[in-house]
Amino acid sequence: MINIVLFGPPGAGKGTQAQKITETYNLIHLSTGEILRSAIKQQTPEGIEAAKFIDKGELVPDELVNAIIARKIDDCRSEACGFVFDGFPRTNAQAKRLDTMLTKKGMEIKLMLSLEVEKEELIKRLVGRGKESNRTDDQDIEIIKNRIVVYSAKTMSVKEYYKAQEKFFPINGMGEIDEVFERISQTIDKVNPPSEV
Numbered sequence: 001m002i003n004i005v006l007f008g009p010p011g012a013g014k015g016t017q018a019q020k021i022t023e024t025y026n027l028i029h030l031s032t033g034e035i036l037r038s039a040i041k042q043q044t045p046e047g048i049e050a051a052k053f054i055d056k057g058e059l060v061p062d063e064l065v066n067a068i069i070a071r072k073i074d075d076c077r078s079e080a081c082g083f084v085f086d087g088f089p090r091t092n093a094q095a096k097r098l099d100t101m102l103t104k105k106g107m108e109i110k111l112m113l114s115l116e117v118e119k120e121e122l123i124k125r126l127v128g129r130g131k132e133s134n135r136t137d138d139q140d141i142e143i144i145k146n147r148i149v150v151y152s153a154k155t156m157s158v159k160e161y162y163k164a165q166e167k168f169f170p171i172n173g174m175g176e177i178d179e180v181f182e183r184i185s186q187t188i189d190k191v192n193p194p195s196e197v
């Protein structure tokens with residue numbers, strides 16, 4: 001089983017593509033954003049803490065998201081777990097923690113797929129999503145813009161972490177969902193060829 005980091009700015013299509021990847025390659029989808037939104041809905045202590053940051057478009061503290069991911073990795077008892085990490089890691093400290101957590105389990109990240117989308121397109125997609133969903137952080141243009149600023153300031157450098165490990169694969173994230181998925185699956189199959197029968 002392989003472990004994939006699906007990376008990209010807000011609105012790049014990580015959630016949509018992560019779902020397609022997990023279905024096609026039989027992996028487990030771990031979205032920190034989704035887990036946090038569900039914790040907020042249930043008003044757990046983690047959710048209440050996370051909401052303070054999410055509602056401003058800021059990053060939730062590393063310790064909080066690292067703890068969530070550690071629990072999810074530990075939950076998998078099978079030898080053959082493979083994860084798609086969606087929206088995690090978002091800082092270099094998270095990337096390092098993820099490597100430590102996986103190493104303990106005899107696992108590793110095989111590739112980081114980085115969805116590359118132009119800024120104007122990101123804003124257009126997020127504003128559109130805000131009209132259809134009730135995500136609080138998609139409702140306000142200033143919060144949307146702040147999330148993109150935070151991505152450039154704190155998250156983008158995570159690419160360098162994976163480049164140094166020769167695991168970085170940029171993917172053109174512009175165009176139709178299926179076109180983007182085709183690019184993704186070609187990359188996964190090149191790095192991890194499907195076993196020949």
Ligand code: AMP
Nearest residue numbers: 032033053054058059060065087088090
């Ligand atoms: P997402 O659904 O991935 O766009 O995440 C929504 C929001 O949840 C982000 O804007 C952050 O406030 C928070 N969040 C999700 N994942 C992380 C993470 N790995 N580190 C810090 N904050 C996160």
